Amino acid sequence: MLSRSSVYALQASLHLAQHPPEAWVSAASMAEALELPPEYLAKVLRRLSLEGILDSSRGARGGYRLRLPPEALTVERVVEPFEEIEPPKVCLLGGPCHSDRPCTAHLRRLEWNEAHKRILARTTLSDLLLDEHAPAEASRSALISLDS
Amino acid sequence: MLSRSSVYALQASLHLAQHPPEAWVSAASMAEALELPPEYLAKVLRRLSLEGILDSSRGARGGYRLRLPPEALTVERVVEPFEEIEPPKVCLLGGPCHSDRPCTAHLRRLEWNEAHKRILARTTLSDLLLDEHAPAEASRSALISLDS
């Protein structure tokens, strides 16, 4: 499950993706439009800016905008500053199980994380903004292509 | 990402799965073997017992054991008491997007959760206890079969 900060980051990025590429959008107006806590969203936006995902402009008429076009920005990239990156080190079993020779339980756990990451890495912001009631095929292919 | 409580629950369940089906194993000995905080693990075990996943026996020589054999117990079942169940209600976009007519972003988000749940629902404890260095094929098939 994505953290709340991650979801806020996604919502804000999608909001920006629906604006002209050059336009600056203020944190306050985004919080208003998305009905999110303004101060907290501001924190999230600042973080995204530091990570190089957003550009920021201070002063009047300033705000934020995407640094890359929505087709080039994956969900993983938007979300990763707010998620734990470190893969689990300890084995699910008690025994001595090192990363070079992982047990089955260990392997499966890494796979769960990888699978999840891969879904997010394959989805761009523009994917999420496709016309509503899009064909259900899209989802199937996304899932099937997990293992490549 | 699974919560820490979920991982503890998995570790304990796998530990129990490696014991004879009738044997009682105390919380203290599990904490010792798995090197987990004993009092907190006790809480997790009590919860699993309340959920009907473990049987418990009070008093001397008591402890916990699996209520079902490892082949019949999925990871999802073990983990679900410690994870948020409610699917996300609000849409990632600001607009009016109801569950009966979800937008693409909404759909995809539900799919991510479903995909993750499905992986955990298809994996049993005995799957995780297969011989180490098992063939890598297993993982491929597990991922491919996500969408059925």
Next chain:
DNA sequence: CCTAATTCCGACATACATGTCGGAATTGTT
């Protein structure tokens, strides 16, 4: 019957994510 081992239960402590606040620094507009 007594004792030791154990689950059970609730209260409290700590860490971290989330949320709020007040102000400093910057910049377009007048």
Next chain:
DNA sequence: AACAATTCCGACATGTATGTCGGAATTAGG
């Protein structure tokens, strides 16, 4: 030059997951 809008920054408040503690209830074994 003054003003207003904005990002930036750090401090604080709150909530929830995690961790710790002390004891009550139960039960096997002597």
